Amino acid sequence: MIGPVVDVGSVPEWLKPLMLVSEDLDARAFTRFSAPRGARTRPAAVLVLFGEGERGPDVLLTRRADTLGSHPGQVAFPGGGADDGDDGPIGTALREAEEETGVDPSGVRPLAVLPELYVPVSGFAVTPVLAHWETPSPVHAVDPGETAAVARVTIADLVDPANRYQVQRHGHGWKGPVFEVGGLFVWGFTAGLLSVLLALGGWEREWDHSDVRDLDVALAAHTNRERA
Incomplete structure (x- = not known):
């Protein structure tokens, strides 16, 4: 099932603006990528x-350990690959979030299941689950x-134009948004998904899309600032 799983009026x-558009997405x-015909994908959910909180609406993010074999050090939504015992994408997302962050699932209210997104670099077919942290x-x-x-991370900080720009990797033909906020360098799949959701939710502020930096240079500069 794709779309809202609760009544929009109770949100x-x-x-609400984000919920109202979730059914038609x-x-x-979110992405220009789709799984090649016949490709074997791995189901996952975030x-x-x-x-x-005290500073208004926020979103929960994690930073992966630097020692991991895949996507080391990258910022991500809580989530991961589906297990046989999961109750669909919602079950996967809640289980992974509890395992990674200790969040109590009883205080989380799933709101909508978003379209499955193909991630070429990993072969995952990722289903984002939109939820409200009621308790x-x-x-x-x-x-x-x-x-x-x-x-x-607060939405106010994410949409601050001073915290946003774009990055690219020369020779890869790829360009995408970055958020530098709260000591985190958010790029790739997570930044792309966040960027679309912030716009759909009506939170986005005008920012400089023409500020495009080399990914490796920008990431190194961020790391040096955090170590200083």
Whole structure:
């Protein structure tokens, strides 16, 4: 099932615009990639968990451990590959979020299942699950061998034009958004999904799309700033 799984009227006002468009979305709203015909993909799900703290609405993000064999050090939504015992994408997203961040699933209300998105670099077919953190619980990096950090990042900081630009990798023909916020360097799949959701939710502010930097240079500069 794709689209809302609860009544839109029961959702907080600041989340309603995003909920109202979730039913009509398809994968093309988020990515230009699709799985090649006959390709074997691996089902996965991520939890896009919106809460509300002292500084307003926020979203839960993790930073993967630097020692991991795939996507080391990258910022991501809690999530991962589906297990046989999961109850669909919602079950996968909630299980993975609890395993990675310690979030209490009983305080999380799934709102909508978004279209499945193909990630070429990993072969995953990822289903984002939009959710509201009705009763926030303490979160932390449960297994430091997999997760280096867990953070609630405010929407206000994400949409601040000073925290946004684009990156590219020469010779790859790829360009995508970046968020530098709260000590995190958010790019790739996560930044692309976030960027679309912020726009669909009506939160986006005008920012400089013409500011395009080399990914490796930008990431090195960010790392040096964080170490200083």
